Amino acid sequence: MTNIVFNHATVREKADMLTFLRLCSERGLQTVSIWGNEIAKVGETDALSVLHDFGMTVSGYNRIGPFVADFLDRAEAELERAARFEADHVFLFTGGLRDNEKDLGSARRRIEDLVGKVLERARKIGMKLAIEPLHPMLTGDRTVISSLSHANSLCEALGPGIGVVVDVYHCWWDERLAAEIERAGEAGRLFGFHVNDWLIPTRHLLTDRGMMGDGIIDLRGIYSMMRDAGYNGAVEVEIFSTDWWSRDPAEVMDIAIDRCRSLFSKE
């Protein structure tokens, strides 16, 4: 059976981190993806202690960014905290264009340079970085890295210690998808696979993502691309949705687990 991981963001509105860990443990899930700001809310000592009590491990740690002003100092603190949680990788959230910045090409070069600077620090701490390209509708204000192709090229330029996470929501439309997943796989750079769905209609650019199976994304097809590219890791549920946030977290997780089991099997 494919390993299922929940990203805390999926239920964060009604479940703090300690509740989230308990809900995962009750469902036999051994790995989680977590957020620095949610750790801060419950306290790092308690968060670590509950995590250890449940014998859980951390996949993704969210996050470093946005890349503004003195973020490099804070990046170091995030990397160190991620290391204390023994996370597999730390997400970069680069941010988009600056105020009055119009030249997207130069914005991308600026961000690429900063990713390189974070990577130097991450290597010293021994923590891997993950780039998650976001949907082109988020290029302006979330990240200027809008395709897996761009993320792959950036990783190639930077060398070891950095990889990509493929989120179906952000990449499903791209005619280059299969080729770019293969490219990332060949380089040993596929750090994660995030699932959710694209709803028709979509009512909000950030918070109207769907439960797997409720939308139009060919989830089985993209999972096959990942497997064909050598990905053996988990399927991570990450749904940003005012709809699902409003529901009972346990129910949301049970539905998501059912959907994952029917959609993603290794056989």
Add this chain to the structure above:
Amino acid sequence: MTNIVFNHATVREKADMLTFLRLCSERGLQTVSIWGNEIAKVGETDALSVLHDFGMTVSGYNRIGPFVADFLDRAEAELERAARFEADHVFLFTGGLRDNEKDLGSARRRIEDLVGKVLERARKIGMKLAIEPLHPMLTGDRTVISSLSHANSLCEALGPGIGVVVDVYHCWWDERLAAEIERAGEAGRLFGFHVNDWLIPTRHLLTDRGMMGDGIIDLRGIYSMMRDAGYNGAVEVEIFSTDWWSRDPAEVMDIAIDRCRSLFSKE
């Protein structure tokens, strides 16, 4: 001075086609882009007669599609009407995935075949077709042609009589943009250039486009790419916006003309 063209959609909520033509004429604009359904509302005879009285010509004719059921028969009627209006090109609006269709690759092949079938009919009538790739957030329900790269490849495969229209809203985020505009220019395939802007935040996927200058798109930069690629045609204002639709059409057009004059000059 760069030639400015209005697409009727920009003011269609408060100006029927005859009013729209008058407003353009009063502003010294000699070319318009029009919609078949708006012609139907005022009657083709009146629409043609007013167009001729003002000595106006038609750039784009909207549109053929979505590609469902018996659309090929209706496509022929649209092509013939576009010919009576002596339009420069007719837009294809392919539509997205069908109900329960998940395989985007096969959907794209299906749509590509249908574009070929429309092109056969268009060639007989002597009418050019235009593909306008739409933003990836519209892949599911508006068109599966989500990048200029895909549109260029499709045009190459199909041969003469079909080209592309670059709408900044749909393409601005793409790291391939300059290269793909150049590729289209080299092939003599740049039929049009649509302008508007990307607002932060964007509140609706279809109807929250901005007035040029109010958003974050590097309009001057993309216009330079077009000019460098040999494009000498008009700048066409096409803004789908509940905000701008609610305003006085004359005022909207005056603002848009001012913005175009300051942003797009040939010198």
